[in-house]
């Protein structure tokens with residue numbers, strides 16, 4: 171279900187940080203095709219040796235990504251096993267994880283954020299149509315392939331990364347750290363994820379995108395985060411009421427109230443026009 175890559179065909183360059191139970195490095199993979207040697211820049215995602223019991227889930231994530239392809243889904247070349255090292259070999263995405271980018275770039279436009287949210291909604295819709303549940307949608311798992319270049323009319327382009335270790339394999343405290351991205355119903359049943367869980371996470375991720383990458387509930391203790399769900403609280407609403415409504419619908423505690431992907435896309439598209447109206451309204455007032 172996925173391509174295996176020879177360890178000796180991989181080269182490690184600098185470390186780029188870590189995910190849950192994983193470390194990531196820039197690297198290179200060498201292929202020999204029609205007698206020629208090809209070197210490709212890759213991202214090497216290594217499973218921590220002290221969490222090698224999660225290797226099935228780690229490789230499940232890899233095969234998940236290898237079995238389907240979509241323009242907004244990260245490409246996974248394959249996996250490599252060498253001793254107690256389990257490595258997922260991914261396409262190297264030029265600008266890295268979106269959460270760090272949002273923190274760094276403070277003056278991203280509303281249309282930039284809306285464009286990215288629509289791309290995420292598009293891949294979410296694709297996954298739902300393929301009856302595939304991602305289970306870990308958040309800005310940290312969105313990767314920026316291309317920055318916008320307004321002078322050239324170039325808009326940003328993102329890809330959704332692999333879901334990583336299945337949340338059911340993680341300890342209770344790691345799951346608690348996923349509040350408020352993880353759907354409330356998944357806290358009690360992490361091994362029973364649904365498409366509605368991905369919609370809840372979509373809501374939290376759109377909130378992140380419009381809040382300059384400030385993580386929601388930043389600095390809250392695990393106890394306070396647990397209370398957030400017990401008291402059925404919502405994230406602070408955006409001033410932009412239509413956006414706040416959409417996020418609120420996605421983050422409904424009642425699964426039945428979460429919108430279909432079609433509805434999410436429709437509402438995001440309508441947001442563009444109302445944004446346009448707000449923009450012109452303010453311009454007419456200021457002139």
Ligand SMILES: N#Cc1ccc(Nc2nc(N)cc(-n3cnc(CCO)c3)n2)cc1
Nearest residue numbers: 186189213260261262263264265266267310
């Ligand atoms: N400075 C810098 C810089 C860092 C990284 C990349 N590229 C890249 N490519 C990927 N395929 C995956 C990731 N990645 C980043 N964080 C995670 C963990 C959460 O998923 C995965 N980064 C490019 C530039």
